[in-house]
Amino acid sequence: xxxxxxxxxxxxxINNETKTISLIDVLEELTFYNMTESSEGxxxxxxxxxxxxxxxxxxxDANREKYVxxxxxxxxxxxxxxxESNNKMSFPQDSQKRMRTIIKSRAFVFTVDGIYxxxxxxxxxxxxxxxxxFPIDVRLRKTEVK
Numbered sequence: 001x002x003x004x005x006x007x008x009x010x011x012x013x014i015n016n017e018t019k020t021i022s023l024i025d026v027l028e029e030l031t032f033y034n035m036t037e038s039s040e041g042x043x044x045x046x047x048x049x050x051x052x053x054x055x056x057x058x059x060x061d062a063n064r065e066k067y068v069x070x071x072x073x074x075x076x077x078x079x080x081x082x083x084e085s086n087n088k089m090s091f092p093q094d095s096q097k098r099m100r101t102i103i104k105s106r107a108f109v110f111t112v113d114g115i116y117x118x119x120x121x122x123x124x125x126x127x128x129x130x131x132x133x134f135p136i137d138v139r140l141r142k143t144e145v146k
Contacts, residue, residue, distance in 0.1 A: 001068050003131040006055040006120055012102055021100060027051060032110055044082065045140075049108040053107040055120060055132070058098045059091055066091040069123035070131075072103050077114030113139050 010025030032047045058064050067090045074083035085103050115135045121128035 001057060001066060001122065002119055003122065004056045004058060006053055006118070006134055008051055008053055008118065008133050008134070008136055010051060010106050012052050012054045012100075014100070027136060029139070030108065031139045031141055032108075033141050033143050043111060045110045047108045047110055048106065051105050051108070053103045053105075053118060054124070055101045055103075056098065057089070057101065062091075062094055062097050065093045070101075071121045071123075071128060073119040073121065074109070075117040075119060076109075076111045077116065078112060080111065082109045082111060082116075103124060108138070109141055110138060 003132070007023060008027045009023045010027065013022040013024065014136055030049065032045075032049075034045075053072055057068075067088065069086070071087065072083075072085045073081055076082050083105075085105075087101065087103065089099055089101055091099065114137070116138050118134050118136065119130050122131045122134040
């Protein structure tokens with residue numbers, strides 16, 4: 001099993017007829033605006049933010065079933081893990097050689113301005129190995145309430 005690429009976007013649309021995917025609103029940077037006093041001083045703030053992590057995988061051997069456990073971790077600029085999603089995918093025997101996975105989220109946990117790192121890890125026996133890392137720049141801007 002090989003991970004080829006991953007990308008963060010607002011949403012992905014798959015056309016099952018043509019087997020194509022459209023990645024809508026690809027995210028390289030996020031800016032959140034804080035208008036309330038209640039979240040100031042907190043170490044973690046969950047902001048509403050719909051996003052999807054789309055990954056593309058291929059396998060070498062289509063002659064046998066393949067089951068893969070993988071995870072997505074989000075690491076903040078302080079190197080603290082602030083999110084994790086554990087997932088499974090399966091390839092039946094003599095089935096497709098490639099697969100897309102989509103992990104959806106409805107919120108983003110903010111701790112501090114900076115580069116957040118998304119890590120895709122694949123289970124190889126008893127340990128997980130990092131197969132991809134990709135960054136996103138995240139900022140918080142304060143707005144004045146009038």
